[in-house]
Amino acid sequence: MRELQAEIIKALGVKSNIDPMKEFRRSVELLKNYLQTTPLKTYVLGVSGGQDSTLAGKMAAVAVDELRQETGDVSYQYVAVRLPYNEQSDEADALQAIEWQAADRTIRVNIEAATEAAVAELKQNDLTISDFNKGNIKARQRMIAQYGVAGALNGAVIGTDHAAEAVTGFYTKFGDGAADIMPLYRLDKRQGRAILQALDAPKNLYLKVPTADLEENRPALPDEIALGVTYDQIDDYLEGQTVDTTAAETIEKWYLRTKHKRYGAVNAFSQWWQA
Numbered sequence: 001m002r003e004l005q006a007e008i009i010k011a012l013g014v015k016s017n018i019d020p021m022k023e024f025r026r027s028v029e030l031l032k033n034y035l036q037t038t039p040l041k042t043y044v045l046g047v048s049g050g051q052d053s054t055l056a057g058k059m060a061a062v063a064v065d066e067l068r069q070e071t072g073d074v075s076y077q078y079v080a081v082r083l084p085y086n087e088q089s090d091e092a093d094a095l096q097a098i099e100w101q102a103a104d105r106t107i108r109v110n111i112e113a114a115t116e117a118a119v120a121e122l123k124q125n126d127l128t129i130s131d132f133n134k135g136n137i138k139a140r141q142r143m144i145a146q147y148g149v150a151g152a153l154n155g156a157v158i159g160t161d162h163a164a165e166a167v168t169g170f171y172t173k174f175g176d177g178a179a180d181i182m183p184l185y186r187l188d189k190r191q192g193r194a195i196l197q198a199l200d201a202p203k204n205l206y207l208k209v210p211t212a213d214l215e216e217n218r219p220a221l222p223d224e225i226a227l228g229v230t231y232d233q234i235d236d237y238l239e240g241q242t243v244d245t246t247a248a249e250t251i252e253k254w255y256l257r258t259k260h261k262r263y264g265a266v267n268a269f270s271q272w273w274q275a
């Protein structure tokens with residue numbers, strides 16, 4: 001195994017083999033335990049219609065249902081948040097995911113107006129805002145909306161970052177990367193898929209092409225095109241298998257380049273950025 005590969009696997013805590021239901025329970029227990037250590041009663045999660053939020057939302061729904069039963073406190077709830085930028089082409093998938101999860105409540109916030117207002121104000125200052133940059137602003141508007149819901153409903157925000165995204169830093173810093181709890185962290189993409197399969201989730205939700213869908217010039221751009229490496233290759237790498245050198249180098253390039261996302265803001269005591 002490559003030296004950096006072993007270091008990454010250890011840092012992200014990825015297993016080469018999982019028992020899907022055991023990992024599901026581990027995440028559900030984490031969600032239950034965390035809420036009980038806080039004054040909070042609600043889990044808040046943006047549900048896009050993609051694989052990751054389909055899984056994380058199911059974990060949240062099961063966690064709060066068990067908490068209600070075990071404690072008798074009926075105020076525990078899971079709130080799914082629809083966050084379209086105007087119309088969303090795969091809206092039906094998002095609604096299907098929420099129904100399958102059996103969310104206690106669904107909230108809808110269209111992020112288009114807030115995004116456009118932010119971009120327009122920035123442009124007043126003689127700045128060019130690229131489509132790519134605007135995509136990250138959309139992800140941050142989704143973060144603002146979810147924390148708005150959390151603030152109103154005594155909630156904690158769930159993030160869907162998992163090992164295959166953490167290794168590539170494929171998320172918006174302080175956008176979808178910002179959350180209170182990350183139940184998928186440690187799992188790679190195929191492990192998340194295996195859990196959904198074990199849970200008998202609708203196949204179309206876990207077999208669909210992963211996309212951040214943030215760019216207007218390249219709608220529904222597959223993550224694998226953006227990254228230049230496939231999830232199968234990333235998962236193989238994370239599970240300690242040998243992948244071809246080009247793929248391994250691409251993954252490692254992303255890992256090293258996005259180190260700043262896996263640490264807090266630099267201060268006078270931090271040293272990670274000097275290495």
Ligand SMILES: Nc1ncnc2c1ncn2[C@@H]1O[C@H](COP(=O)(O)OP(=O)(O)OC[C@H]2O[C@@H]([n+]3cccc(C(=O)O)c3)[C@H](O)[C@@H]2O)[C@@H](O)[C@H]1O
Pocket residue numbers: 135136139165169170171172173174175176211212213214223226257260
């Ligand atoms: N050393 C460093 N090199 C580069 N940037 C550094 C930095 N240290 C701090 N920074 C800060 O980080 C910022 C760049 O990071 P960031 O804003 O995240 O931007 P960036 O990493 O350039 O873009 C985010 C990527 O994640 C993808 N994404 C986003 C959201 C969801 C998903 C998904 O899978 O669904 C994927 C998105 O398509 C895009 O490819 C800079 O503006 C700077 O403030």
Ligand SMILES: Nc1ncnc2c1ncn2[C@@H]1O[C@H](COP(=O)(O)OP(=O)(O)OP(=O)(O)O)[C@@H](O)[C@H]1O
Pocket residue numbers: 045046047048049050051052053054081082083084085088142160176209210211212213
């Ligand atoms: N249109 C949206 N509506 C609600 N939440 C969204 C939307 N787009 C992104 N999100 C939130 O941002 C997270 C990151 O997006 P990401 O694309 O990585 O995950 P996903 O869409 O759930 O799964 P996949 O990666 O397979 O597409 C989502 O899991 C979800 O919580």
Ligand SMILES: [Mg+2]
Pocket residue numbers: 048050051210211212213
């Ligand atoms: Mg997606």
